[in-house]
Amino acid sequence: MNSEYHDNFQSVQAVAGKKLDRSVQKSLFDRLDWVQQLHEYCVSDHQPILANSSENGAQAWMYLMKTGLGRYEGLANWYNFTFRPVFTGTFDEVTKLALLAKIASDLRKTSHHIEIYPVPEEDQSASLTERAFEQAGWVVFKSKADDNHILNVKGQTFDKYWAERPGQLRNTVRRKAKKNIVTTRIETQFSDEHWNDYLHVYENSWKPEEGSPEFLKSLAQREAEAGCLRLGLAYIDGQPVAAQFWTVENGEALIHKLAHIEDATKSSPGTLLTVAMFQHAIDVDRVNLVDFGTGNDPYKRDWMEMSRPRYRLEMFWPNNPLSWLPILKHYASGLVGRRSSL
Template sequence: YYVAEDSSQGEACLVLYSERGSPHRRLALTNYYASLYTPLIGAAVDRAASLTAIAADLTRARPGCAAIDLAPLAPEDDDTAALVRAFTSQGWYVKRYFRFGNWHLPCAGLSFADYMRARESQVRHTWSRKVRKFRRADGLARIRIVTARDEIEAAMDAYEQVYAHSWKPPEPYPDFIRRWAYVCAENGWLRLGLASVADVPIAAQFWFTMQRRAYIFKLAYAKDYAHWSAGTVLTAHLIEHSLEQDRVTAIDYLSGDDPYKQTWMSGRRERVGLIACNLGNPRGALIAAYEYAGVLRQRWRRLGVDPAAAPDLV
C-alpha cells in the first residue's frame, strides 16, 4: 500500500501479506524472530498523514480487507498512536494487545566496573565466584568472541552443538540463524560468544551490535556442563566487551520475560500488537465482535465475574 512521491505526504509504503487460508486478513511483514516492527517504509514527511492515506486505501480495497494484525510495536512510538488514529478515522475497530516484555539496559558512557557495582551484591558475588571457578580449570576453559566471516562455519557448528544439548526446544529455522550470522559478520555486527572446556563447547551466545546498540539474539548452555556456570560467565564477558570495546549506548534482550534477564538489565518495556477490523466488511465486523468479546471477558475476570454466567453478547 503506497503513498506516491508527489503526494503531500511524501513517499511511503506499508507492506503486508496474507496467508493462503485467510486471504481476508493482512499481517505485518515480520517473522518468528521479529522483536520490533516499524509499519512505514520510506521517507514520508508526515508519517501520520501517510498512515491515514494508506488506511483509506485499505478501506476501499477490493477484494475487501476484513482485518489487519500488526506486531510487535513499541506502544510509546508515534507510529503506533498514528496507526490507531488512522484506522479509527476510517471507521475500523482497533484493539491493542500485549505481545511480550523487553528487558534492556541504557548504558551510554558506562564502564563495566560501574555496571557491576550497580548490580545487587548477591549478583556481584555470584559472578566473581563463578568467574574464578571457570578460570581455575587448569587452562582448559576458554572464552572467545567470533566476529570474522571466515570463522563462522566452525563457530556456528559449535553454537548448534551447544543448542542441541541445552534445555531449549529444537531451533525451528536453523538455516536462518546461520545465514543471519553471515549477514552480521559481513556488516561488522557479529558478536558470537563461545565458552568451552577442554575444547568442548558448553555455552554459546549470539549477539549482534549495530549503531552502538548490542542485541542479545540467542543463548544456550549444555545441560551436562551446567556446574561450570558458563552461561553466566559468558554473559558478563560479552557485556564487558560491549561496554569497554564497542562503547554501546544500550544493551537489549529483544523479546521475553525470562527471570534471568532482570538480573543483568535495568529496565523493562512492553511490545504490543494492534488488530484493526474493518466494520464496513461483514467478516471484519464479525472478527471485531469476537475481539471485543475477549475484551469484555478480561474485564469480567478482573472484576471477579464468571464470564459463563454473564448475559449473552448477541
C-alpha cells in the same frame, strides 16, 4: 497520493531503491533484506503483501503476508524484536499518518482482518498505526503482546554497570571465574567452525528445536560482512558449552540467541559468557543500549534495568460480514475484563 502493493521483493527493490537498505534504515527489522530472508527461510508458504504509499518523495511501507481468505499478518515471527510501518524520505507526523491511512484504505479492497505484532510504542508506532487504520474506517483492537527488556547504558563503563548487578550474580561470577575452567571468545567474523560450535551448543541445550537454523546462519553471515556480528562462545576443555548470538549496530546491541549445555551448568559457562559479552558491548563497542528482545524470562531482570511494552494490533473491516463476529467477541471480552476489575 499514490499507493500500490507488491507480491515480490524484486519489484519493491525497484521502487524503493536503497531506501529500505542498511544505509537508510537504522533498525535491522525495518529492512527489506530482513523480511526477504525471513520470507524465504521461515514463511515461504505465505504470499507476501508489501503495501506502499508515496507522496512528494516520502514513502510508507507495510510488510504483510497473506495467511487466509482476506486475512493478512505482519511479515514477522519470533525472530523479530519489533514490527512496524517503515517510512522513507522527508516526512513529519502528519505526512506519516496520511501515508499510512492511504495504505489502510487500499487494504480494505482485499482484506477484512489484519494482525500485526510486536509493535513498539516508544516511537509511537502502535498509536500511529491505530489512528491511521481507524481514520480509514477499520475497527482496531490494541492489546499488550509482550515485554521488551533493555539496558540504557548512559555512558557508564562496564565496571560501574557490573557494580550495580545483584550481589548473588556477582558472587557467582567471582567464584566460577576463579576456577579458570571456562574460557570465552567473541568472534566478529563468520566461520563455519565457530558457527558449528554455536549449533552444537544449541542442539544440546534445553532450548527447543530451532525454527530456522538456515535463516540465522544467513543473518550471521550478512551481519558479519557489515561488521555487526558478535558471536560469543564458551569452552570447557576445548569443547563448546555455551553460545550467544548478538549483533551490534548504530549504538545498539541486540541479543538474538543464547544457550548453554546443561551438563556444564555447575561451571556457569552461560553466565560467564554473558559477562564477557556485556563487557565487550559496553567498553569496546561503546553501545548506548542493550536489547534483550521479547519475553519475560526471570533471568533477564538480573541484567536489564527496564522493560518496554510490545503491542498486538488487530484491524477488522466492519463492512465485511466475516468481521462481525470477531468484532463482537472483542467487544464482549473487553466488557468482561472491565467488569472483573471493578
